[in-house]
Amino acid sequence: MTLKFGVIGTGAIGSEHIKRITNHLSGGKIVAVTDVNEASARNVVNQFELDAVIYPDDKALVADDNVDAVLVTSWGPAHEQSVLAAIEAGKYVFCEKPLATTAEGCMRIVEAEMKHGKRLVQVGFMRRYDSGYVQLKQAIDSNYIGDPLMVRCVHRNPSVGENYTTDMAIHDTLIHEIDVLHWLINDDYKSVQVAFPKKTSRALAHLSDPQLITLETNSGIIITAEVFVNCQYGYDIQCEVIGEEGVAYLPEFPGITTRKNAKLGTSILMDWKDRFIEAYDIELQDFIDSIKKTGEPNGPTSWDGYIAAVTADACVKAQQTGEKEPVTLAEKPGFYKNEKEVVQQS
Numbered sequence: 001m002t003l004k005f006g007v008i009g010t011g012a013i014g015s016e017h018i019k020r021i022t023n024h025l026s027g028g029k030i031v032a033v034t035d036v037n038e039a040s041a042r043n044v045v046n047q048f049e050l051d052a053v054i055y056p057d058d059k060a061l062v063a064d065d066n067v068d069a070v071l072v073t074s075w076g077p078a079h080e081q082s083v084l085a086a087i088e089a090g091k092y093v094f095c096e097k098p099l100a101t102t103a104e105g106c107m108r109i110v111e112a113e114m115k116h117g118k119r120l121v122q123v124g125f126m127r128r129y130d131s132g133y134v135q136l137k138q139a140i141d142s143n144y145i146g147d148p149l150m151v152r153c154v155h156r157n158p159s160v161g162e163n164y165t166t167d168m169a170i171h172d173t174l175i176h177e178i179d180v181l182h183w184l185i186n187d188d189y190k191s192v193q194v195a196f197p198k199k200t201s202r203a204l205a206h207l208s209d210p211q212l213i214t215l216e217t218n219s220g221i222i223i224t225a226e227v228f229v230n231c232q233y234g235y236d237i238q239c240e241v242i243g244e245e246g247v248a249y250l251p252e253f254p255g256i257t258t259r260k261n262a263k264l265g266t267s268i269l270m271d272w273k274d275r276f277i278e279a280y281d282i283e284l285q286d287f288i289d290s291i292k293k294t295g296e297p298n299g300p301t302s303w304d305g306y307i308a309a310v311t312a313d314a315c316v317k318a319q320q321t322g323e324k325e326p327v328t329l330a331e332k333p334g335f336y337k338n339e340k341e342v343v344q345q346s
């Protein structure tokens, strides 16, 4: 069986995902596309020689009986409407982050999915599929470094466009750390605080850059995460977990080392598309395969999207108050609990 995708939003990541489903992955096919910018939709159909219908909007695309799964890669504020329409029609959904731009919007999706009665939605938190993070998780889960006490993270982009705002450092950028870290250390966030170091002269007037975010978990683990989106030199993702028995580091992206002119050198990537290229492939292949095998997607859930949105909202509040802000989550519904959580509860 081939999983037939309809794609909403054919911009940067939408066209990357269309390319991977069409040319690199197995078991998926693009049969429909839509974009508010019709020329963009037409462009991908021509570029990837798709046999796909171009629809005027998300509602028309979702209503197509030929579409089994909806890939939501439009702008964040448009996600909620498309995801809800897809759930209403009983279609599977792969939604890029954020699931919705507010915690309330994510909760509406959670409720719609529970009402439908089975899991339909996977959120595009691809770092959980990155081999470096998977190895870090193995080091933690096998107790190799003992109980985690602290985590230090860095999320640097070479530069950002003029529409990028101070709160986007949280909703658009830190959101990846927010998701991957609670998964990594098996703990929930309790509070967050944001500090603004000296501002780089490279940032536009309206943007505070860099930012230093501190997240504390229920068990007392302290995480510091630097977001610096005008660092100039490259796309740089770092993570160090300090445990009671040892320390584990996220591996650097592999590349050759050179020795020349009295210098030892390794290239640093410039683009997120390249840094997580394998993780994007694996997450979408897992989406296709798990639906075929079990009838439900296997990756990050709507509930994970909700956790990320609540935590991001608390960080944005902390940007404004300068205070430590609580992270208050609703109780996790049994619908989203995994086998281990169900056993722990009983």
Ligand code: NAI
Residues within 6 Å of the ligand: 008, 009, 010, 011, 012, 013, 014, 034, 035, 036, 037, 040, 058, 073, 074, 075, 076, 078, 096, 097, 098, 124, 125, 126, 172, 272
């Ligand atoms: P983009 O601006 O390049 O593309 C977005 C596209 O969606 C545009 O072509 C726009 O015309 C279209 N669009 C907007 N509203 C629409 C609507 N209501 N219906 C149909 N089309 C609509 O943006 P980009 O970088 O591709 O980001 C898209 C989403 O993917 C964002 O939510 C972003 O946060 C996420 N993203 C995730 C990444 C990851 O690493 N997982 C990396 C980059 C983006």
Ligand code: ISE
Residues within 6 Å of the ligand: 157, 172, 173, 176, 229, 272
């Ligand atoms: C972008 O939307 C992403 O998701 C990238 O992974 C992140 O590094 C970047 O800061 C975001 O703007």
